Amino acid sequence: METTLDIFVKAIFSENMIFAYFLGMCSYLAVSKTVKTAVGLGAAVIFVLLVTVPVNYLLENYLLKEGALAWIDPNNQALADMDLSFLSFIMFIAVVASIVQLVEMLVEKFAPALYGALGIFLPLIAVNCSILGAALFMSERQYSTIGDATAFAVGSGIGWFIAIVAIAAIREKVRYSNVPAPLRGLGITFILTGLMGIAFMSFMGIDYKSEKKDDAKVVTSQLAPNNNTNTNKLPE
Amino acid sequence: MSEVAKTKEPKEPLFSKKNKQLVTDPLTDNNPITIQVLGICSALAITVQVKQAVVMSISVMFVLILGNMIISMLRNLIPSRIRIIVQLVVVASLVIIVDQLLAAFMPDVSEQLSVFVGLIITNCIIMGRFEAFAMANKPWPSIMDGFGNALGYAWILVLVAVVRELLGSGSLYGYKIFGSAIPGEEWGLYTMGYANNNMMILPPMALIVVGIIIWVQRSRNKALIEEH
Numbered sequence: 001m002e003t004t005l006d007i008f009v010k011a012i013f014s015e016n017m018i019f020a021y022f023l024g025m026c027s028y029l030a031v032s033k034t035v036k037t038a039v040g041l042g043a044a045v046i047f048v049l050l051v052t053v054p055v056n057y058l059l060e061n062y063l064l065k066e067g068a069l070a071w072i073d074p075n076n077q078a079l080a081d082m083d084l085s086f087l088s089f090i091m092f093i094a095v096v097a098s099i100v101q102l103v104e105m106l107v108e109k110f111a112p113a114l115y116g117a118l119g120i121f122l123p124l125i126a127v128n129c130s131i132l133g134a135a136l137f138m139s140e141r142q143y144s145t146i147g148d149a150t151a152f153a154v155g156s157g158i159g160w161f162i163a164i165v166a167i168a169a170i171r172e173k174v175r176y177s178n179v180p181a182p183l184r185g186l187g188i189t190f191i192l193t194g195l196m197g198i199a200f201m202s203f204m205g206i207d208y209k210s211e212k213k214d215d216a217k218v219v220t221s222q223l224a225p226n227n228n229t230n231t232n233k234l235p236e
Numbered sequence: 237m238s239e240v241a242k243t244k245e246p247k248e249p250l251f252s253k254k255n256k257q258l259v260t261d262p263l264t265d266n267n268p269i270t271i272q273v274l275g276i277c278s279a280l281a282i283t284v285q286v287k288q289a290v291v292m293s294i295s296v297m298f299v300l301i302l303g304n305m306i307i308s309m310l311r312n313l314i315p316s317r318i319r320i321i322v323q324l325v326v327v328a329s330l331v332i333i334v335d336q337l338l339a340a341f342m343p344d345v346s347e348q349l350s351v352f353v354g355l356i357i358t359n360c361i362i363m364g365r366f367e368a369f370a371m372a373n374k375p376w377p378s379i380m381d382g383f384g385n386a387l388g389y390a391w392i393l394v395l396v397a398v399v400r401e402l403l404g405s406g407s408l409y410g411y412k413i414f415g416s417a418i419p420g421e422e423w424g425l426y427t428m429g430y431a432n433n434n435m436m437i438l439p440p441m442a443l444i445v446v447g448i449i450i451w452v453q454r455s456r457n458k459a460l461i462e463e464h
Binding site (some may be wrong): 030087090181 | 278279325331358398441447454
């Protein structure tokens with residue numbers, strides 16, 4: 001079983017939203033011209049993910065999933081059989097859009113300084129693929145607790161933050177380089193992101209407990225033939 | 237038909253030059269992916285195989301044409317403050333239809349596309365076209381605009397998928413082009429020592445292939461070159 005920490009680290013590095021799934025590319029390309037705005041958007045994404053994914057998790061598990069409505073009345077067979085999962089797209093996007101709106105109003109009222117920094121980015125985020133993508137991945141991967149889902153959300157947010165700040169820093173430097181004219185701007189950003197993605201793929205070698213490689217199994221069984229194969233720790 | 241036309245204002249023919257331009261412009265000089273930079277999110281992740289790319293393009297085309305039409309018909313009724321939510325609800329409903337159809341008739345493709353069908357909702361092309369075109373134009377031009385942009389999206393998607401599947405898996409639409417690499421029963425190019433470029437299957441290569449397409453396109457049309 002994956003631990004919460006595994007899920008968190010995996011979401012930042014080996015399953016990075018930008019480099020492994022290309023989610024949120026539109027705003028990633030549009031708002032990465034300077035590091036300052038990139039930091040603002042990245043922080044807003046972490047924040048919105050932190051709020052929306054747990055809400056969508058509860059919605060998924062107590063309303064939409066097959067049998068999720070059974071908590072209303074355990075004896076009612078009709079409720080236990082109900083499967084509303086076809087509604088999940090519209091529910092998720094409605095939650096995301098309304099929470100973003102709500103967060104925007106709350107931040108404006110109670111934290112004007114933060115609003116100054118994040119404000120203009122918040123409306124952009126409602127249609128950022130990474131927010132809806134995180135909700136859909138959360139629903140597809142069936143995290144067992146809300147803690148795991150939150151760890152995944154924060155991890156994805158941090159991964160996205162790292163990606164956009166890194167590309168913004170590179171783009172600031174690239175401005176002084178002699179890039180071939182037709183590649184300037186968009187083209188070189190694509191290629192840079194591709195190269196960064198290849199670098200990030202090296203994190204795929206991290207051996208998470210649930211994704212034990214075959215050769216690791218062989219080593220374990222050779223070293224400790226009596227060891228239960230379900231325990232993943234190598235004998236000391 | 238002609239009598240109706242006489243009583244009204246001089247009516248624009250269905251396929252007038254302007255309407256045709258709505259379709260042809262997004263194919264090259266105003267391409268949604270390479271020039272407007274919209275819809276990259278879902279475009280790149282599903283270009284490993286041509287089949288996925290084709291299914292994805294058809295889904296986006298369906299959603300974009302119908303969505304543009306609906307938004308354009310509702311454009312005078314939508315209060316501008318809540319237009320984003322209205323647009324999202326229209327797209328989400330259309331995407332649910334697509335998702336259910338795919339799950340029913342093409343379960344294997346639906347499985348491979350997984351969350352990316354749902355992500356059509358936040359595909360920037362769709363919201364972008366709603367905002368930029370359908371909110372300000374009549375239904376018929378909006379349909380043409382939706383068709384053109386979906387086609388512009390589709391051809392880049394399929395081109396990237398062709399490059400990646402051909403070089404990465406040696407096949408096109410699932411058909412083996414270069415022969416078979418199964419050990420023991422190789423045929424075709426593989427008997428001569430040809431090997432697939434496994435790098436092409438990795439996600440980052442999609443970005444690099446799109447980058448090269450942008451490079452080629454902008455060196456052919458100098459007007460598109462950016463300052464920085």
